[in-house]
Amino acid sequence: MLDIGMFLLTSNIDKRCAHCGKDSMLTDNATGERFCGGCGFVITERVEESGPEWRSFSKEEYDDKTRTGSPTSLAMHDMGLATIIGYENNDSTGKPLSASMKSRIKRLRTWDSRSQVHKSTDRNFRQAFGELGRLKDKLALSDSVIEKTAYIYRKAFGRGLVKGRSIPGLLAAALYAACRDAGTPRTLNDVSHQINVKRKDVSRSYRLLLRELDLKMPVVDPIQCLSRIASEAGLSEKVKRHALTILKNANNMEITAGKGPMGLAAAALYLSCVMCGENITQKVIAMAAGITEVTIRNRYKGLKESLKIIETTDFLGTICGDSIFIDDQSGEVYHVG
DNA sequence: TAAGATAAGAGGGACAT
């Protein structure tokens, strides 16, 4: 699967944080992201498969009977169970079979072959799950999201929803649904861009899935988006914490309903940067969040007004507790929420 | 050059007809 050089390389990258340099990189199983336990730095791109290694490097591993065969998975067209009865009329030692055994094996072979799905279903799953494997790496997704995607796709197929629609389109929709369900922050844009299907089509298929399969999806939590954007834009931990406070307060005041989670998270981060006196442009954050500057401006305006943050000369303030900010220069106290 | 303002248009949900 991997060659040894690659394996050594990734085990180095795995632990060392590219941001603070500490050996404290961890994997978030829910989102599939690698993050630093020390400074919170997040890597969205998955460098290499971090699952079990299905080959052995030492005598002990070779002897270890548990390390044999690959796991079964919904994300394989035959769920990973691909054993078929072969065509040679010899037994395991190579001797020819007796006449009665020959005819018995022939009958078994017939049924074995019939039990496998050599039909359009099989081809469809082959194509879909081949694509899924590529997407897993591109979008840095966890195994559980992939399994969930395969589950949804199989269910959709069972309902005949694939007929007349493109396989990648529906697969992308299933993938997006699985991400939503698992709380993994991937946008419709991320998914559609990687699979090369128009965002509009993925979105249509997604809504079809929700309707036809009666799926209930949690609303994307802007807080989930925070660390992703912050890391992408290279923002400090302090700014991130501050933005989290802003978001929580905004949530409590119910001004977040109906707004895009990415826009909210991005605006909270921008506001946080301004208040902490960090110089960062709207453009950088907009790029990191995959939204436009205008959206940031709109959310930013809304947040400022609703949270009654009074604009003074500048926001060189200190954060004291969850919702109190003190202007370092004037000594004025701001209360958020 | 960054940020703010404004306008036009796309896409979709809620609702009425």
Place this chain on the structure above:
DNA sequence: ATGTCAGTCTTATCTTA
């Protein structure tokens, strides 16, 4: 089934500091 309406978000363009 179809149309209308309010709201969100995007793109584009112009102005301001």
